[in-house]
Amino acid sequence: MSMPRSPAAASRLSHAVIAAALLSTTAACTPPPDSPTEKPTEPQAAQLRDAVRAPLEAAQKTRQSVDADAQRTREAIEAAGG
Structure with a gap:
């Protein structure tokens, strides 16, 4: 590669080198793509x-048990003559 002969050509070359360096550094700074999650999240409403x-x-099971016990108690009282 030969050296530029005029100061204007040297200036253009240095600008081109600087622009190429800036472009290469900004390309290296892009974030990696998002990776998909392994399983979808469960909705919080569920x-x-x-x-x-x-x-x-x-509570419903407890109420059913209490109601059944009360019915047996009433039946036992009636069977005993009360």
Whole structure:
């Protein structure tokens, strides 16, 4: 490669080298592409629904047990003549 002969040509060459260096450094700074998640996230509405439903179901089972025991007690009282 021969040296430029005029100061204007040297200036253009130095500008071109600087521009190429800036372009190569900005290309190296791009972030990597996002990788896909392995599994989709579960909606939080389902978690909230399950958190509310569990105590309600437990209370319903307890009420059924208490009602059955009360019915047996009433039947036992009636059978004893009371």
